[in-house]
Amino acid sequence: MLNDITFGQYYPGNGVIHKMDPRAKILFTIAFIVLSFIAGNAVSLLLVTFALGAVILLSRIPLKMYLKTLKPIIPIIILTSIINALYVSSGKVLVEWQFITITSGGLLTAVYMSTRIALLIMCSSMLTYTTTPTQLTDAIERLLSPLKYIKLDVHSLAMMMTIALRFIPTLIEETEKIMSAQKARGADMENGGLLKRIKALIPVLIPLLISSFRRASELADAMECRCYHGGKGRTRIKKLHMGLIDLVSLIALAAVFVGVIFANACLSGVLYSLFIGGVL
Amino acid sequence: MTPILSAQNLHFVYGEKTPYEKHAVTDISFSVMPGEIVGIIGHTGSGKSTLMQLLNGLLKPHSGTVIVDGQNIWQDPKAIRQYRFQVGLVFQYPEYQLFDETVEKDIGFGPKNMGLSEEEIRKRVLRAAEMVEFPPHLLPKSPFDLSGGEKRRAAIAGVIAMEPKVLILDEPTAGLDPKGRQTILDMIRAYNQKTGAAVLFVSHNMEDVAALSQRVLVLSRGKEVLFGTPKEVFSQPDVLQQMSLDVPIATRILDALSQKGYALQKGIYTIPDAAKEIVRFMKEGDRHAQ
Numbered sequence: 420m421l422n423d424i425t426f427g428q429y430y431p432g433n434g435v436i437h438k439m440d441p442r443a444k445i446l447f448t449i450a451f452i453v454l455s456f457i458a459g460n461a462v463s464l465l466l467v468t469f470a471l472g473a474v475i476l477l478s479r480i481p482l483k484m485y486l487k488t489l490k491p492i493i494p495i496i497i498l499t500s501i502i503n504a505l506y507v508s509s510g511k512v513l514v515e516w517q518f519i520t521i522t523s524g525g526l527l528t529a530v531y532m533s534t535r536i537a538l539l540i541m542c543s544s545m546l547t548y549t550t551t552p553t554q555l556t557d558a559i560e561r562l563l564s565p566l567k568y569i570k571l572d573v574h575s576l577a578m579m580m581t582i583a584l585r586f587i588p589t590l591i592e593e594t595e596k597i598m599s600a601q602k603a604r605g606a607d608m609e610n611g612g613l614l615k616r617i618k619a620l621i622p623v624l625i626p627l628l629i630s631s632f633r634r635a636s637e638l639a640d641a642m643e644c645r646c647y648h649g650g651k652g653r654t655r656i657k658k659l660h661m662g663l664i665d666l667v668s669l670i671a672l673a674a675v676f677v678g679v680i681f682a683n684a685c686l687s688g689v690l691y692s693l694f695i696g697g698v699l
Numbered sequence: 700m701t702p703i704l705s706a707q708n709l710h711f712v713y714g715e716k717t718p719y720e721k722h723a724v725t726d727i728s729f730s731v732m733p734g735e736i737v738g739i740i741g742h743t744g745s746g747k748s749t750l751m752q753l754l755n756g757l758l759k760p761h762s763g764t765v766i767v768d769g770q771n772i773w774q775d776p777k778a779i780r781q782y783r784f785q786v787g788l789v790f791q792y793p794e795y796q797l798f799d800e801t802v803e804k805d806i807g808f809g810p811k812n813m814g815l816s817e818e819e820i821r822k823r824v825l826r827a828a829e830m831v832e833f834p835p836h837l838l839p840k841s842p843f844d845l846s847g848g849e850k851r852r853a854a855i856a857g858v859i860a861m862e863p864k865v866l867i868l869d870e871p872t873a874g875l876d877p878k879g880r881q882t883i884l885d886m887i888r889a890y891n892q893k894t895g896a897a898v899l900f901v902s903h904n905m906e907d908v909a910a911l912s913q914r915v916l917v918l919s920r921g922k923e924v925l926f927g928t929p930k931e932v933f934s935q936p937d938v939l940q941q942m943s944l945d946v947p948i949a950t951r952i953l954d955a956l957s958q959k960g961y962a963l964q965k966g967i968y969t970i971p972d973a974a975k976e977i978v979r980f981m982k983e984g985d986r987h988a989q
Contacts, residue, residue, distance in 0.1 A: 597795065599752060599757050600796040601798075602783065603787070603788040605813060606808075606812060626797065
Protein backbone atom coordinates (compact mmCIF):
# COMPACT_ATOMS: atom_id res chain seq x y z
CA MET A 420 0.00 0.00 0.00
CA LEU A 421 2.70 2.48 1.01
CA ASN A 422 4.94 1.15 -1.74
CA ASP A 423 2.98 3.13 -4.29
CA ILE A 424 4.92 6.28 -3.51
CA THR A 425 6.86 6.85 -6.72
CA PHE A 426 8.32 10.26 -6.14
CA GLY A 427 12.04 10.17 -5.55
CA GLN A 428 12.23 6.48 -6.23
CA TYR A 429 15.36 5.10 -7.79
CA TYR A 430 14.79 2.92 -10.83
CA PRO A 431 17.69 0.50 -11.20
CA GLY A 432 19.31 0.54 -14.60
CA ASN A 433 22.55 0.65 -16.44
CA GLY A 434 22.04 3.28 -19.14
CA VAL A 435 24.25 6.25 -19.93
CA ILE A 436 22.13 8.58 -17.81
CA HIS A 437 22.58 6.28 -14.81
CA LYS A 438 26.32 6.49 -15.31
CA MET A 439 26.50 10.28 -15.44
CA ASP A 440 28.07 12.21 -12.62
CA PRO A 441 25.28 13.15 -10.19
CA ARG A 442 26.65 16.70 -9.90
CA ALA A 443 26.38 17.13 -13.63
CA LYS A 444 22.88 15.66 -13.57
CA ILE A 445 21.71 18.11 -10.91
CA LEU A 446 23.22 21.11 -12.69
CA PHE A 447 21.89 20.01 -16.07
CA THR A 448 18.44 19.42 -14.63
CA ILE A 449 18.39 22.94 -13.25
CA ALA A 450 19.72 24.32 -16.53
CA PHE A 451 17.11 22.37 -18.43
CA ILE A 452 14.26 23.70 -16.32
CA VAL A 453 15.54 27.26 -16.77
CA LEU A 454 15.79 26.56 -20.48
CA SER A 455 12.20 25.42 -20.74
CA PHE A 456 11.10 28.70 -19.17
CA ILE A 457 13.36 30.77 -21.43
CA ALA A 458 11.88 29.05 -24.47
CA GLY A 459 9.45 31.71 -25.60
CA ASN A 460 7.84 30.29 -28.70
CA ALA A 461 6.58 27.05 -30.12
CA VAL A 462 9.79 26.23 -32.00
CA SER A 463 12.10 26.63 -29.04
CA LEU A 464 9.71 24.80 -26.72
CA LEU A 465 9.48 21.93 -29.18
CA LEU A 466 13.25 21.84 -29.29
CA VAL A 467 13.40 21.53 -25.50
CA THR A 468 10.72 18.83 -25.55
CA PHE A 469 12.64 16.81 -28.14
CA ALA A 470 15.79 17.16 -26.11
CA LEU A 471 14.04 15.76 -23.02
CA GLY A 472 12.54 13.02 -25.18
CA ALA A 473 16.03 12.03 -26.26
CA VAL A 474 17.20 11.94 -22.62
CA ILE A 475 14.19 9.82 -21.67
CA LEU A 476 15.04 7.39 -24.46
CA LEU A 477 18.66 7.25 -23.32
CA SER A 478 17.66 6.61 -19.72
CA ARG A 479 16.11 3.27 -20.75
CA ILE A 480 13.26 3.69 -18.30
CA PRO A 481 9.77 3.00 -19.65
CA LEU A 482 7.90 6.16 -20.66
CA LYS A 483 5.04 4.88 -18.50
CA MET A 484 7.12 5.57 -15.40
CA TYR A 485 7.49 9.22 -16.43
CA LEU A 486 3.83 9.65 -17.29
CA LYS A 487 2.95 8.22 -13.88
CA THR A 488 4.65 11.16 -12.19
CA LEU A 489 2.47 13.56 -14.17
CA LYS A 490 -0.74 12.14 -12.79
CA PRO A 491 -0.75 13.96 -9.44
CA ILE A 492 -0.05 17.35 -11.04
CA ILE A 493 -2.82 17.21 -13.64
CA PRO A 494 -5.06 19.42 -11.46
CA ILE A 495 -2.27 22.02 -11.24
CA ILE A 496 -1.80 21.95 -15.00
CA ILE A 497 -5.54 22.38 -15.59
CA LEU A 498 -5.76 25.22 -13.08
CA THR A 499 -2.82 27.17 -14.55
CA SER A 500 -4.18 26.61 -18.04
CA ILE A 501 -7.55 28.03 -17.11
CA ILE A 502 -6.04 31.04 -15.36
CA ASN A 503 -3.68 31.74 -18.25
CA ALA A 504 -6.38 31.34 -20.85
CA LEU A 505 -8.65 33.74 -18.99
CA TYR A 506 -6.24 36.45 -17.93
CA VAL A 507 -3.73 36.74 -20.74
CA SER A 508 -5.16 38.90 -23.46
CA SER A 509 -3.20 39.29 -26.64
CA GLY A 510 -3.73 38.33 -30.25
CA LYS A 511 -7.13 37.64 -31.68
CA VAL A 512 -10.23 37.39 -29.58
CA LEU A 513 -11.65 33.91 -29.95
CA VAL A 514 -14.50 33.77 -27.48
CA GLU A 515 -16.36 36.62 -25.91
CA TRP A 516 -19.17 35.69 -23.63
CA GLN A 517 -20.29 37.92 -20.78
CA PHE A 518 -17.17 38.57 -18.69
CA ILE A 519 -15.16 35.72 -20.24
CA THR A 520 -12.76 36.66 -22.99
CA ILE A 521 -10.44 34.08 -24.46
CA THR A 522 -7.75 35.24 -26.83
CA SER A 523 -5.46 33.25 -29.06
CA GLY A 524 -2.48 34.60 -27.10
CA GLY A 525 -4.04 33.41 -23.87
CA LEU A 526 -4.59 29.95 -25.28
CA LEU A 527 -1.00 29.78 -26.48
CA THR A 528 0.33 30.83 -23.10
CA ALA A 529 -1.82 28.15 -21.48
CA VAL A 530 -0.38 25.48 -23.77
CA TYR A 531 3.17 26.74 -23.21
CA MET A 532 2.76 26.83 -19.43
CA SER A 533 1.31 23.29 -19.31
CA THR A 534 4.18 22.00 -21.44
CA ARG A 535 6.70 23.70 -19.17
CA ILE A 536 5.21 22.24 -16.00
CA ALA A 537 5.11 18.77 -17.54
CA LEU A 538 8.73 19.16 -18.69
CA LEU A 539 9.77 20.32 -15.22
CA ILE A 540 8.20 17.33 -13.50
CA MET A 541 9.44 14.74 -16.00
CA CYS A 542 12.91 16.22 -15.94
CA SER A 543 13.16 16.08 -12.16
CA SER A 544 11.80 12.54 -12.06
CA MET A 545 14.46 11.62 -14.61
CA LEU A 546 16.99 12.85 -12.06
CA THR A 547 15.56 10.84 -9.17
CA TYR A 548 14.91 7.74 -11.27
CA THR A 549 18.50 7.53 -12.46
CA THR A 550 20.31 8.68 -9.33
CA THR A 551 20.42 6.88 -5.99
CA PRO A 552 19.61 9.02 -2.94
CA THR A 553 23.17 8.59 -1.69
CA GLN A 554 24.59 9.88 -4.96
CA LEU A 555 22.17 12.79 -4.80
CA THR A 556 23.14 13.94 -1.32
CA ASP A 557 26.78 13.40 -2.14
CA ALA A 558 26.44 15.64 -5.14
CA ILE A 559 24.47 18.24 -3.21
CA GLU A 560 27.17 18.30 -0.56
CA ARG A 561 29.84 18.90 -3.19
CA LEU A 562 27.80 21.51 -5.01
CA LEU A 563 27.02 23.41 -1.83
CA SER A 564 30.53 23.15 -0.46
CA PRO A 565 31.43 26.79 -1.32
CA LEU A 566 28.85 27.76 1.32
CA LYS A 567 31.19 26.64 4.06
CA TYR A 568 33.02 29.93 3.62
CA ILE A 569 29.99 31.64 5.09
CA LYS A 570 30.20 29.24 8.06
CA LEU A 571 27.41 26.94 6.94
CA ASP A 572 27.99 23.33 8.00
CA VAL A 573 27.33 21.79 4.61
CA HIS A 574 28.59 18.37 5.65
CA SER A 575 26.15 18.02 8.57
CA LEU A 576 23.29 19.17 6.39
CA ALA A 577 24.18 16.60 3.76
CA MET A 578 24.61 13.90 6.40
CA MET A 579 21.18 14.67 7.84
CA MET A 580 19.70 14.49 4.38
CA THR A 581 21.44 11.20 3.68
CA ILE A 582 20.20 9.72 6.93
CA ALA A 583 16.67 11.01 6.39
CA LEU A 584 16.54 9.58 2.88
CA ARG A 585 18.18 6.37 4.01
CA PHE A 586 15.51 5.81 6.62
CA ILE A 587 12.45 6.47 4.47
CA PRO A 588 12.28 2.86 3.19
CA THR A 589 13.13 1.55 6.65
CA LEU A 590 10.32 3.54 8.20
CA ILE A 591 7.90 2.48 5.50
CA GLU A 592 8.81 -1.13 6.11
CA GLU A 593 8.48 -0.65 9.85
CA THR A 594 5.10 1.04 9.44
CA GLU A 595 3.85 -1.84 7.33
CA LYS A 596 5.09 -4.35 9.87
CA ILE A 597 3.40 -2.61 12.78
CA MET A 598 0.22 -2.13 10.78
CA SER A 599 0.18 -5.84 9.96
CA ALA A 600 0.81 -6.71 13.58
CA GLN A 601 -2.08 -4.54 14.76
CA LYS A 602 -4.30 -5.81 11.97
CA ALA A 603 -3.48 -9.32 13.15
CA ARG A 604 -5.04 -8.25 16.44
CA GLY A 605 -8.12 -7.12 14.60
CA ALA A 606 -7.34 -3.41 14.22
CA ASP A 607 -9.61 -2.01 11.53
CA MET A 608 -7.88 0.66 9.48
CA GLU A 609 -9.88 0.57 6.29
CA ASN A 610 -13.38 1.27 7.50
CA GLY A 611 -15.17 3.93 9.48
CA GLY A 612 -15.32 7.71 9.44
CA LEU A 613 -12.44 10.16 9.58
CA LEU A 614 -12.29 10.29 13.38
CA LYS A 615 -12.36 6.52 13.68
CA ARG A 616 -9.59 6.18 11.17
CA ILE A 617 -7.41 8.74 12.93
CA LYS A 618 -7.99 6.87 16.18
CA ALA A 619 -7.07 3.61 14.47
CA LEU A 620 -3.67 5.10 13.64
CA ILE A 621 -2.66 5.51 17.29
CA PRO A 622 -1.63 1.84 17.70
CA VAL A 623 0.63 2.33 14.68
CA LEU A 624 2.05 5.78 15.38
CA ILE A 625 3.11 5.20 19.00
CA PRO A 626 5.25 2.11 18.32
CA LEU A 627 6.62 3.83 15.21
CA LEU A 628 7.64 6.92 17.17
CA ILE A 629 9.26 4.87 19.89
CA SER A 630 11.18 2.74 17.46
CA SER A 631 12.35 5.83 15.56
CA PHE A 632 13.89 7.19 18.74
CA ARG A 633 15.44 3.82 19.45
CA ARG A 634 16.85 3.68 15.94
CA ALA A 635 18.19 7.22 16.17
CA SER A 636 20.07 6.50 19.37
CA GLU A 637 21.39 3.19 18.02
CA LEU A 638 22.58 4.92 14.87
CA ALA A 639 24.28 7.66 16.91
CA ASP A 640 26.06 4.99 18.95
CA ALA A 641 27.13 3.11 15.84
CA MET A 642 28.45 6.30 14.26
CA GLU A 643 30.38 7.21 17.38
CA CYS A 644 31.82 3.71 17.55
CA ARG A 645 33.32 4.38 14.15
CA CYS A 646 34.78 7.64 15.43
CA TYR A 647 32.47 9.86 13.42
CA HIS A 648 33.04 13.47 14.45
CA GLY A 649 31.69 15.56 11.63
CA GLY A 650 33.07 16.41 8.24
CA LYS A 651 36.53 17.71 9.16
CA GLY A 652 39.30 15.69 7.54
CA ARG A 653 36.90 13.08 6.17
CA THR A 654 37.83 11.34 2.96
CA ARG A 655 35.37 9.55 0.72
CA ILE A 656 35.24 6.00 -0.47
CA LYS A 657 33.49 6.95 -3.70
CA LYS A 658 35.02 9.93 -5.43
CA LEU A 659 32.83 11.63 -8.00
CA HIS A 660 34.37 11.92 -11.44
CA MET A 661 33.22 13.95 -14.38
CA GLY A 662 33.71 11.80 -17.46
CA LEU A 663 33.22 11.71 -21.18
CA ILE A 664 29.45 11.25 -20.90
CA ASP A 665 29.24 14.43 -18.85
CA LEU A 666 31.27 16.37 -21.38
CA VAL A 667 29.15 15.11 -24.26
CA SER A 668 25.95 16.01 -22.42
CA LEU A 669 27.37 19.45 -21.64
CA ILE A 670 27.97 20.00 -25.34
CA ALA A 671 24.49 18.69 -26.20
CA LEU A 672 22.96 20.97 -23.60
CA ALA A 673 24.91 23.93 -24.93
CA ALA A 674 23.66 23.12 -28.42
CA VAL A 675 20.06 23.04 -27.22
CA PHE A 676 20.68 26.32 -25.40
CA VAL A 677 21.98 28.02 -28.52
CA GLY A 678 19.10 26.55 -30.49
CA VAL A 679 16.55 27.93 -28.05
CA ILE A 680 18.13 31.41 -28.05
CA PHE A 681 18.23 31.38 -31.84
CA ALA A 682 14.63 30.19 -32.13
CA ASN A 683 13.53 32.81 -29.62
CA ALA A 684 15.25 35.62 -31.47
CA CYS A 685 14.71 34.76 -35.13
CA LEU A 686 11.78 32.43 -35.42
CA SER A 687 9.40 34.22 -33.09
CA GLY A 688 5.97 33.89 -34.53
CA VAL A 689 6.93 31.54 -37.35
CA LEU A 690 4.77 28.67 -36.18
CA TYR A 691 2.23 31.12 -34.86
CA SER A 692 1.73 32.67 -38.25
CA LEU A 693 1.97 29.30 -39.98
CA PHE A 694 -0.66 27.47 -37.99
CA ILE A 695 -2.73 29.59 -35.73
CA GLY A 696 -2.42 32.79 -37.67
CA GLY A 697 -3.17 31.00 -40.90
CA VAL A 698 -6.11 29.06 -39.64
CA LEU A 699 -7.78 31.89 -37.81
CA MET B 700 -10.59 -35.66 11.49
CA THR B 701 -10.71 -32.55 9.31
CA PRO B 702 -7.78 -30.15 9.34
CA ILE B 703 -8.23 -26.90 11.25
CA LEU B 704 -6.06 -25.04 8.77
CA SER B 705 -5.06 -25.95 5.28
CA ALA B 706 -3.21 -24.21 2.50
CA GLN B 707 -3.79 -25.26 -1.10
CA ASN B 708 -1.36 -24.31 -3.88
CA LEU B 709 -0.54 -20.92 -2.42
CA HIS B 710 1.28 -18.43 -4.64
CA PHE B 711 2.39 -14.96 -3.68
CA VAL B 712 4.46 -12.41 -5.60
CA TYR B 713 5.84 -9.13 -4.24
CA GLY B 714 6.11 -6.09 -6.50
CA GLU B 715 4.50 -7.71 -9.49
CA LYS B 716 5.67 -6.28 -12.84
CA THR B 717 8.37 -4.04 -11.36
CA PRO B 718 12.14 -4.56 -11.42
CA TYR B 719 11.78 -5.64 -7.79
CA GLU B 720 9.44 -8.56 -8.54
CA LYS B 721 9.96 -11.48 -6.18
CA HIS B 722 8.17 -14.80 -5.97
CA ALA B 723 7.94 -15.18 -2.22
CA VAL B 724 5.69 -18.24 -2.03
CA THR B 725 5.32 -20.81 -4.81
CA ASP B 726 2.83 -23.64 -4.78
CA ILE B 727 2.67 -24.43 -1.07
CA SER B 728 0.09 -26.92 0.17
CA PHE B 729 -0.15 -28.44 3.61
CA SER B 730 -2.66 -28.93 6.37
CA VAL B 731 -2.63 -28.78 10.12
CA MET B 732 -4.80 -30.92 12.42
CA PRO B 733 -6.46 -29.50 15.54
CA GLY B 734 -4.13 -29.68 18.52
CA GLU B 735 -1.06 -30.23 16.38
CA ILE B 736 2.23 -28.37 16.82
CA VAL B 737 4.02 -27.70 13.55
CA GLY B 738 7.53 -26.29 13.31
CA ILE B 739 8.46 -24.28 10.24
CA ILE B 740 12.10 -24.04 9.26
CA GLY B 741 13.88 -22.37 6.38
CA HIS B 742 16.74 -19.95 5.92
CA THR B 743 16.22 -16.18 5.79
CA GLY B 744 14.15 -15.18 2.79
CA SER B 745 12.63 -18.62 2.28
CA GLY B 746 9.11 -17.22 2.45
CA LYS B 747 8.23 -18.14 6.02
CA SER B 748 7.00 -14.71 7.03
CA THR B 749 4.99 -14.31 3.84
CA LEU B 750 3.41 -17.72 4.34
CA MET B 751 2.32 -16.80 7.88
CA GLN B 752 0.68 -13.62 6.69
CA LEU B 753 -1.12 -15.56 3.98
CA LEU B 754 -2.48 -17.97 6.56
CA ASN B 755 -4.35 -15.34 8.57
CA GLY B 756 -5.44 -13.21 5.65
CA LEU B 757 -3.06 -10.28 6.09
CA LEU B 758 -1.88 -10.97 2.57
CA LYS B 759 -4.09 -12.20 -0.21
CA PRO B 760 -2.60 -15.03 -2.28
CA HIS B 761 -2.28 -14.46 -6.02
CA SER B 762 -3.67 -17.93 -6.42
CA GLY B 763 -4.54 -20.82 -4.15
CA THR B 764 -6.76 -20.95 -1.09
CA VAL B 765 -6.44 -20.89 2.68
CA ILE B 766 -9.08 -22.89 4.51
CA VAL B 767 -9.70 -22.31 8.19
CA ASP B 768 -12.08 -24.67 9.93
CA GLY B 769 -13.65 -25.69 6.62
CA GLN B 770 -14.11 -22.12 5.36
CA ASN B 771 -12.25 -20.44 2.53
CA ILE B 772 -11.08 -17.26 4.25
CA TRP B 773 -11.26 -15.12 1.09
CA GLN B 774 -14.84 -16.20 0.29
CA ASP B 775 -16.02 -12.83 1.50
CA PRO B 776 -13.13 -10.35 1.61
CA LYS B 777 -15.16 -8.07 3.89
CA ALA B 778 -15.28 -10.73 6.59
CA ILE B 779 -11.54 -11.29 6.59
CA ARG B 780 -11.08 -9.72 10.03
CA GLN B 781 -13.01 -12.55 11.62
CA TYR B 782 -10.36 -15.02 10.48
CA ARG B 783 -7.61 -12.96 12.04
CA PHE B 784 -9.19 -13.68 15.41
CA GLN B 785 -9.31 -17.39 14.61
CA VAL B 786 -5.75 -17.56 13.36
CA GLY B 787 -3.67 -15.55 15.83
CA LEU B 788 -0.38 -14.32 14.43
CA VAL B 789 2.52 -13.28 16.65
CA PHE B 790 5.08 -11.39 14.58
CA GLN B 791 8.80 -11.46 15.03
CA TYR B 792 9.87 -9.15 17.89
CA PRO B 793 6.23 -8.58 18.85
CA GLU B 794 7.27 -6.29 21.71
CA TYR B 795 7.65 -3.46 19.18
CA GLN B 796 3.89 -3.34 18.63
CA LEU B 797 3.02 -2.53 22.24
CA PHE B 798 1.38 0.87 22.36
CA ASP B 799 -1.28 1.34 25.03
CA GLU B 800 -1.06 3.13 28.37
CA THR B 801 -1.14 -0.04 30.42
CA VAL B 802 -0.20 -3.63 29.75
CA GLU B 803 -3.74 -4.65 30.59
CA LYS B 804 -5.22 -2.38 27.91
CA ASP B 805 -2.64 -3.55 25.42
CA ILE B 806 -3.40 -7.21 25.95
CA GLY B 807 -7.08 -6.33 25.76
CA PHE B 808 -6.68 -4.63 22.34
CA GLY B 809 -7.45 -7.80 20.38
CA PRO B 810 -10.46 -8.88 22.44
CA LYS B 811 -11.76 -5.30 22.31
CA ASN B 812 -11.57 -5.37 18.51
CA MET B 813 -13.58 -8.58 18.64
CA GLY B 814 -16.36 -6.57 20.26
CA LEU B 815 -16.43 -8.46 23.55
CA SER B 816 -17.87 -7.07 26.79
CA GLU B 817 -15.63 -5.29 29.32
CA GLU B 818 -16.08 -8.17 31.72
CA GLU B 819 -15.14 -10.79 29.13
CA ILE B 820 -12.12 -8.73 28.03
CA ARG B 821 -10.91 -8.51 31.63
CA LYS B 822 -11.33 -12.27 32.05
CA ARG B 823 -9.44 -13.02 28.89
CA VAL B 824 -6.62 -10.62 29.74
CA LEU B 825 -6.12 -12.33 33.10
CA ARG B 826 -6.27 -15.76 31.50
CA ALA B 827 -3.77 -14.83 28.82
CA ALA B 828 -1.43 -13.21 31.34
CA GLU B 829 -1.52 -16.36 33.43
CA MET B 830 -0.83 -18.51 30.38
CA VAL B 831 2.35 -16.59 29.53
CA GLU B 832 3.29 -16.35 33.24
CA PHE B 833 3.04 -12.60 33.22
CA PRO B 834 3.03 -11.26 36.81
CA PRO B 835 -0.46 -9.77 37.47
CA HIS B 836 0.92 -6.88 39.53
CA LEU B 837 2.60 -5.55 36.38
CA LEU B 838 -0.69 -5.35 34.44
CA PRO B 839 -1.46 -1.72 35.41
CA LYS B 840 2.06 -0.63 34.40
CA SER B 841 3.07 0.99 31.13
CA PRO B 842 4.32 -1.60 28.66
CA PHE B 843 7.38 0.58 28.07
CA ASP B 844 8.55 0.10 31.68
CA LEU B 845 8.87 -3.67 31.32
CA SER B 846 11.99 -5.71 30.73
CA GLY B 847 12.64 -7.26 27.31
CA GLY B 848 11.36 -10.72 28.27
CA GLU B 849 8.28 -9.30 29.99
CA LYS B 850 7.48 -7.17 26.95
CA ARG B 851 7.72 -10.23 24.71
CA ARG B 852 5.37 -12.21 26.94
CA ALA B 853 2.92 -9.31 27.19
CA ALA B 854 2.88 -9.03 23.40
CA ILE B 855 2.27 -12.74 22.96
CA ALA B 856 -0.50 -12.54 25.57
CA GLY B 857 -2.07 -9.86 23.37
CA VAL B 858 -2.60 -12.45 20.65
CA ILE B 859 -3.43 -15.34 22.97
CA ALA B 860 -6.17 -13.23 24.57
CA MET B 861 -8.14 -13.53 21.33
CA GLU B 862 -8.11 -17.27 22.03
CA PRO B 863 -7.37 -18.26 18.44
CA LYS B 864 -7.93 -21.81 17.22
CA VAL B 865 -4.60 -21.64 15.45
CA LEU B 866 -1.68 -19.77 16.96
CA ILE B 867 1.18 -18.83 14.65
CA LEU B 868 4.44 -17.48 16.04
CA ASP B 869 7.28 -16.06 13.96
CA GLU B 870 10.56 -16.80 15.73
CA PRO B 871 9.09 -16.33 19.18
CA THR B 872 12.41 -16.92 20.95
CA ALA B 873 14.60 -14.64 18.81
CA GLY B 874 16.90 -12.48 20.90
CA LEU B 875 15.99 -14.00 24.25
CA ASP B 876 18.34 -15.53 26.82
CA PRO B 877 18.13 -19.33 27.44
CA LYS B 878 15.75 -18.90 30.36
CA GLY B 879 13.48 -16.54 28.46
CA ARG B 880 13.55 -18.95 25.55
CA GLN B 881 12.52 -21.86 27.74
CA THR B 882 9.64 -19.85 29.22
CA ILE B 883 8.29 -19.08 25.77
CA LEU B 884 8.58 -22.70 24.65
CA ASP B 885 6.83 -23.96 27.81
CA MET B 886 4.16 -21.39 27.24
CA ILE B 887 3.57 -22.52 23.65
CA ARG B 888 3.17 -26.10 24.83
CA ALA B 889 0.88 -25.05 27.68
CA TYR B 890 -1.35 -23.06 25.35
CA ASN B 891 -1.52 -26.00 22.99
CA GLN B 892 -2.41 -28.46 25.74
CA LYS B 893 -4.85 -26.28 27.68
CA THR B 894 -6.85 -24.98 24.76
CA GLY B 895 -6.35 -27.71 22.17
CA ALA B 896 -5.38 -25.06 19.65
CA ALA B 897 -3.02 -25.90 16.81
CA VAL B 898 0.30 -24.09 16.94
CA LEU B 899 2.63 -23.21 14.06
CA PHE B 900 5.98 -21.71 14.91
CA VAL B 901 8.97 -20.58 12.91
CA SER B 902 12.36 -21.20 14.41
CA HIS B 903 15.99 -21.29 13.42
CA ASN B 904 16.74 -23.47 16.41
CA MET B 905 16.52 -27.14 15.41
CA GLU B 906 16.53 -28.22 19.06
CA ASP B 907 13.36 -26.22 19.72
CA VAL B 908 11.72 -27.62 16.62
CA ALA B 909 12.70 -31.17 17.54
CA ALA B 910 11.51 -30.83 21.11
CA LEU B 911 8.18 -29.20 20.38
CA SER B 912 6.73 -30.13 17.04
CA GLN B 913 4.79 -33.13 15.86
CA ARG B 914 5.42 -32.21 12.26
CA VAL B 915 7.97 -30.04 10.53
CA LEU B 916 7.57 -27.97 7.37
CA VAL B 917 10.78 -27.11 5.54
CA LEU B 918 10.78 -24.17 3.13
CA SER B 919 13.41 -23.03 0.69
CA ARG B 920 13.11 -20.14 -1.77
CA GLY B 921 9.37 -20.01 -1.34
CA LYS B 922 8.90 -23.68 -2.06
CA GLU B 923 7.87 -26.51 0.19
CA VAL B 924 10.78 -28.97 0.39
CA LEU B 925 9.83 -31.37 3.14
CA PHE B 926 6.77 -31.85 5.34
CA GLY B 927 6.68 -34.67 7.84
CA THR B 928 7.44 -35.82 11.35
CA PRO B 929 10.70 -34.62 12.91
CA LYS B 930 11.99 -38.17 12.43
CA GLU B 931 11.34 -38.06 8.69
CA VAL B 932 12.74 -34.59 8.25
CA PHE B 933 15.82 -34.89 10.40
CA SER B 934 16.77 -38.21 8.84
CA GLN B 935 17.71 -36.25 5.70
CA PRO B 936 20.64 -34.13 6.82
CA ASP B 937 21.92 -33.80 3.23
CA VAL B 938 18.75 -32.13 2.02
CA LEU B 939 18.74 -29.79 5.02
CA GLN B 940 22.38 -28.86 4.66
CA GLN B 941 21.85 -27.93 1.04
CA MET B 942 19.49 -25.25 2.27
CA SER B 943 21.98 -24.09 4.89
CA LEU B 944 19.87 -25.71 7.59
CA ASP B 945 21.00 -28.32 10.05
CA VAL B 946 19.78 -31.27 12.07
CA PRO B 947 19.55 -31.04 15.87
CA ILE B 948 22.78 -31.43 17.81
CA ALA B 949 21.62 -34.74 19.34
CA THR B 950 21.18 -36.26 15.89
CA ARG B 951 24.57 -34.97 14.83
CA ILE B 952 26.29 -36.52 17.87
CA LEU B 953 24.64 -39.89 17.33
CA ASP B 954 25.48 -39.80 13.61
CA ALA B 955 29.11 -39.03 14.36
CA LEU B 956 29.25 -41.90 16.85
CA SER B 957 27.63 -44.27 14.34
CA GLN B 958 30.25 -43.35 11.79
CA LYS B 959 32.95 -44.31 14.31
CA GLY B 960 31.44 -47.77 14.42
CA TYR B 961 29.12 -47.61 17.42
CA ALA B 962 25.84 -49.35 16.59
CA LEU B 963 23.47 -46.62 17.79
CA GLN B 964 19.86 -46.28 16.69
CA LYS B 965 19.02 -43.72 14.02
CA GLY B 966 16.18 -41.20 14.09
CA ILE B 967 16.78 -39.63 17.47
CA TYR B 968 16.64 -35.85 17.62
CA THR B 969 16.20 -34.69 21.20
CA ILE B 970 18.91 -34.57 23.85
CA PRO B 971 17.04 -36.66 26.48
CA ASP B 972 16.35 -39.39 23.92
CA ALA B 973 19.97 -39.33 22.77
CA ALA B 974 21.14 -39.67 26.37
CA LYS B 975 18.83 -42.66 26.87
CA GLU B 976 20.08 -44.29 23.69
CA ILE B 977 23.72 -43.86 24.70
CA VAL B 978 23.00 -45.29 28.16
CA ARG B 979 21.20 -48.25 26.57
CA PHE B 980 24.10 -48.85 24.20
CA MET B 981 26.68 -48.74 26.97
CA LYS B 982 24.70 -51.09 29.18
CA GLU B 983 24.40 -53.52 26.29
CA GLY B 984 28.11 -53.18 25.63
CA ASP B 985 28.75 -54.08 29.29
CA ARG B 986 26.59 -57.16 28.91
CA HIS B 987 28.56 -58.24 25.87
CA ALA B 988 31.81 -57.69 27.70
CA GLN B 989 30.77 -59.93 30.56
